Amino acid sequence: MRASTGTRAAVLGAGSWGTTFAKVLADAGCTVLLHARRPELAHEIGETRENAEYLPGIRLPDRLRATADAAEALADAEIVVLAVPSQSLRDNLTEWAPLLPADAVLLSLMKGIELGSTKRMSQVIREVTGAGPDRVAALSGPNLAREIAEEQPAATVVACTDHDRAAQVQAACHTPYFRPYTNQDLVGCELGGAVKNVIALACGITEGMGFGDNTRASLITRGLAETARLGAALGAEPTTFAGLAGLGDLVATCSSPLSRNRTFGERLGRGMSVEEVQRSTRQVAEGVKSCRSVLDLARAHGVDMPLTEAVVRVCHDGVPVTQMVKEIMSREAKPE
Structure with missing residues (x-):
């Protein structure tokens, strides 16, 4: 066509x-x-x-x-x-x-x-x-x-x-x-595109710290759950998040070295500061700024997004990446 x-x-x-x-x-x-x-x-x-x-x-x-x-x-x-x-x-x-x-x-x-x-x-x-x-x-x-x-x-x-x-x-x-x-479903497609950049930062951070495929798969899966929860609160179609604009975009952005957000996170995981990474590249990693607005949107609708919150704490509150991982892993155990 x-x-x-x-x-x-x-x-x-x-x-x-x-x-x-x-x-x-x-x-x-x-x-x-x-x-x-x-x-x-x-x-x-x-x-x-x-x-x-x-x-x-x-x-x-x-x-x-x-x-x-x-x-x-x-x-x-x-x-x-x-x-x-x-x-x-x-x-x-x-x-x-x-x-x-x-x-x-x-x-x-x-x-x-x-x-x-x-x-x-x-x-x-x-x-x-x-x-x-x-x-x-x-x-x-x-x-x-x-x-x-x-x-x-x-x-x-x-x-x-x-x-x-x-x-x-x-x-x-x-x-x-x-x-x-x-x-x-414009709402769902846009949310999938915005939140996946934040989850890719988290995946990059753990990659830079030396963690492997289990960690990345866990972050992708729980990140998709966060995105779907926010989508449900905003009236998106649940099936959108199982499609190209949801899971498809999330997998590519979290897995590929061509992804700006994953690469940015990887450098953070290796010990660089946000400012140092920003000075080292001309490309814009959208998730670094958008993580704050995604979290604000989630809080306004009463949606729990722990991975997004952890990325905000690293990128904007100066929390060390090791502390981010510790906080995520020590959250209260509960049913999936």
């Missing part, structure tokens, strides 16, 4: 995932404009057909053009893809909102919960743009950018309360190597 060559898509954010998804859209037959905030990056992509900073060695298709002009990127776009760090979405979108085409689908690639407001990304998009729920969608699943850019087979979920809009995005990004499914 290929998109019509007339489908115009704008991707706002030229990091590794934004660039990769722009490539997917182009490979599916869309005409794509990728917005890079820095003119030199847009120029480099145009000249070399490569985003060497974020995706070295990956040739970008000719259907994909890059620009530093948001108005140019958004002109007549039918699908607008938002691929900026979740905590910067509101500021960026406030700037872009007057330029958005009136009926475009607004697709979130972001996996986080906004600090302070504890809003999911779709809620922020609707609040800033005034768009109806039928126009706002999210893409989630095991989406490690490098593997998809290399055209390794992967599946994902396009979530939107409006099935026709979800199907429109599905058609626009369906390629021989990238298989999108639709889902109308």
